[in-house]
Amino acid sequence: MLIKVFGAAVQGIDATLITIEVNSSRGCMFYLVGLPDSAVKESHQRIISALQVNGYRIPTSNIVINMAPADIRKEGSAYDLPLAIGMLAAGEVIQSDKLNRYLMMGELSLDGSLQPIKGALPIAIKAWELGFEGVIVPRQNAREAAVVNKIKVYGVENIKEVIEFFNGEQELTPTIVDTREEFYAQQSNFDLDFADVKGQENVKRALEVASAGGHNILLIGAPGSGKSMLAKRFPSILPPLSLGESLETTKIHSVAGRLQENAGLISKRPFRDPHHTISTVAMTGGGSYPQPGEISLAHNGILFLDELPEFNRSVLEVLRQPLEDRKITISRVKSNVEYPASFMLVASMNPCPCGYYNHPTKACVCSPGQVQKYLNRISGPLLDRIDLQIEVVPVPFEKMSDARPGEASAVIRERVIHARRIQENRYADIPGIYCNAQMSSKLLSLYARPDEKGLTLLKTAMNRLNLSARAYDRILKVARTIADLENSELIQSSHLAEAIGYRNLDREDWAG
Template sequence: MLARVLSGAVLGIDAYLVTVEADVASGLPAFTTVGLPQGAVKEGRERVIAGVQNSGYLVPPKRITVNLAPADIAKSGSAFDLPIAMGILAGTGQMRAIRRLERYLLLGEMALDGALRPVRGALPIAIAAKNAGLAGIILPEENVAEAAVVDGLEVRGARTLKEVIGFLEESAELPVAQIDREALFRTATAYGADFADVKGQEHVKRALEVAAAGAHNILMVGPPGSGKTMLAQRIPGILPPLTFDEALETTKIHSVAGLIGGGKSLIVGRPFRNPHTTISDAGLIGGGSNPRPGEVSLAHNGVLFLDELAEFRRNVLEVMRQPLEDSRVTISRAAISLTYPSRFMLVGAMNPCPCGFHGDTQRRCTCGPLAVQKYLGRVSGPLLDRIDLHVEVPAVRYRDLASGRPGEPSDRIRERVARAREIQRERFAGRPDIHANAHMMPADLDRFCQVGAGSDALLRTAIARLGLSARAYHRIIKIARTISDLDGGGEITTAHIGEAIQYRSLDRGAQAAAPAA
């Protein structure tokens, strides 16, 4: 007898429906799974047999063939255990009624005792189920909160295989999960780290405010203990809140990566990712034998903080060029090509030399000029060009440390940043590909960033004296546009250009020291 059960699988950060066909026929006992099953899907045969039998049902000694359609896409993961088990039970006539089976998508890993365990990608699969017009989705309880953010879909959680069978036979009920989205977003307004804790460094705080207002990348260079990491950790607290669409897209990425668990639901706070310097290029950009999102995608709509930037391997840093420019990562394999979104704000921090005290007025640097040049050269000129703001972070002065006055709190800075972002949303209302000033293409500058004669002369002189590239020229105009937005969004003045230029002057020495790439 043939039975069909609907399930789903993830491709990139989106999902597609998979029809699990289970055929139980006479012949020599066998259990075969086809449809390009990989790894955990093949091993699922043993989990399904044990789980079904330990739940009080029978896997008959017959020829069982399971097909996962479409059969030309490789299937991985353990989420097909539950639909395969239901297909076998329906195909062997052990279920009294299966009318509900056609209206629900099933998903879940099975333990050997029939208990259901959480799986990856519940949110994108729930979205696919809704788009297909299904009544609902049945999945492990731990995944319920994640999938329940999808409106118009019945999300029912189960703890065991027997509970699912009872619901499908209409002899028991599984509750429909409900999520209060507004309550979730209200919890996102509380931030643990506040800029009020940071003493001194007012010019660095200003640079971070400009970076946050325009979603610009920023590099902080200074000696150890100057507060670079402390400042970076507080950036999410001054970024505007996520919109629902941004939260949904961010949660999909984390769901596919398996980072949504413990009953967690929608990610409503800006991500902050801080990978270690030993990370590989695949870990940063994504990939692997079964491709997964990397850190640049996990930081989508948030902050990617690379501390000790010069200590990362050169090849690891260079793979960031494409996501920094295109806001997406394309991973190509022989059988498939996947694209992950990666629109993030890059925040880098590094010492100015190997010992860390080059240019420090209080401690003596022990590095020679060649050592300083070699250290700065670890970060290539093309990568520095893609970082909009470069700011020096000097050692904190004693009078700032001893001062009892708290700094400006993050919520005030966030208000100014949110107003500037609102100006940008209105400006780019007809351009869904532009989310902030940093995302403008060179062709957009003539339309949105017109510079007066006086400002143009200042900019031309600075470009000539600093020897900046064409990309750096575009970065300066974008930064000036953001500074103007913080002032209300009027015309770009000479003062705005002047402030923008000072955030690029640091890369003159670094670019000269860096070898060509």
């Protein structure tokens, strides 16, 4: 008897339908074909044990299973459930009339219980696109898959529930999630707030500009000056995620297996802060079975690199292309996988090995050569891609002891949201452009052209600081954002002067 059941393979952040064909005939052999990996081949033993514990037996017949299409590699243990159901249906242990209406995935334990899987959300999206009535997944993944409201999502704990469901012996209750209500209810809850920060008004202003235009920013200052504290509060002033951005971000974390149990849509922008010992593959993604890296997990959010010069040079250099293209392509001999990587880079560093170069009270013990060598750990091309480079000066005692709270994140966020709305309207007809940081050279000439006074100021800065063409573009983008924050249609010389002031590392006197 020939039976077909349906599962899915996740490639990148999207799923592909996998048809599992099971043919039962006279004999006693078992064959599994269709490019399965070792974990899929080992499913036979898990299925036998799971069925025996629950009072069922695999039909004693010749079983041939084909996983189509055969040119896509099937990886992982999530195919246990559809394989088991297919074998039972081929042996007429369960009824097969409803099998073609459901897509199912799940890893079996030896006692028949189902373990959580990766990629439940893209699998549910694919099932809805293909017109399936519902999906059956482990209970831990039910809320994640139920984000797709237009399809029935059944979360089950044991294979026995699935068998009885197809035999009509019990009903399964679909998991229902009010996606919009949950999403909007959690968007503004932050544990850290800029109201707790004493002083540092110039740095908070720079972070506001970076947030308003989606710009990359580098904080450079002595130990204890507040670089990490400010960076960790940065998400509280970013504009909220849209539903589309949230869905795409959740898909990435679902594929990587980083969603918490019973999690739904991600409602806040991701904040990733990998340790400086991270490898290149962990940063960009890849591996034997390609997985998203930190730059993709930070998609639509922030990648925070603390102590930037301590990162391996090769790890930093691989960031250059994703910072420009906002995606990363993992190339292998048999396949290419593309992950989105539209993130804001927020980095911090000490100005020298001892940390006290340019400190107002403590003397630096490093020679000029040591300071320059330390700064040279970050390449010029990478620095060019960082729009704002701001010096963080230690807070004096008078401001530190001031009991009055600073400006709250919610107030700053309102200004940022207003500036982003201006940009959304400006680029409404241009696909792929949502903020000033993403402007091309053509768009710069249209929307960020300075007046004569501004051009003179820019020319002086370019000659004095010996800036590259990319740095020139970055200054114009930042100036455009500053103008948007002030609700100004034209870029004025004051906006350009402030943008040039955020290029601290370009100053000739910085490293002596």
